Amino acid sequence: MQIENLNTNEKYQKGVNILKNSPLRVTQQRLTLLAYLTDFSEEYITVTNVNRYMHTVYPTASSNTTYNNINEFVKLGILEERNDDGQLSVKYQCDFNQIHHGHFFCTRCHRVIKINGDKELNKVLGMDNFQFQTVNLEIFGLCDQCVQKNAK
CATH class of the missing domain: 1.10.10.10 (Winged helix-like DNA-binding domain superfamily/Winged helix DNA-binding domain)
Structure with a gap:
């Protein structure tokens, strides 16, 4: 959960x-x-x-x-x-069941969005057969809501 x-x-x-x-x-x-x-x-x-x-x-x-x-x-x-x-x-902690995860940081509204753990990260990174011990993934940019506000 x-x-x-x-x-x-x-x-x-x-x-x-x-x-x-x-x-x-x-x-x-x-x-x-x-x-x-x-x-x-x-x-x-x-x-x-x-x-x-x-x-x-x-x-x-x-x-x-x-x-x-x-x-x-x-x-x-x-x-x-x-x-x-x-x-x-x-x-x-945003997910006690999935400690390995990353975050997307919106540079405008400062919202932090969790990027799901091991299996999803492995797939996104093209590292399907790897096992992570520690994950420190941080991505910065505009979230979907801020992008939508920009488009108006």
């Missing part, structure tokens, strides 16, 4: 279940962070902005705690991360 077909509560619950099955303690701060990040499954948010949000909820919280929790969520596969010119950004 793809995450984009889930409502926000189901997305959140998937992350909570992963957290509960990990060695990490389930804390209120981690649950708040998870809840906030479920709104970012179709776009990236800078870690700096996530930290700002967490400081509005927990004014005395350490920035290191937020950064460490984000790092742990990435390791657990709850978040995807990317580094854009030195600026670290994260988004909620």
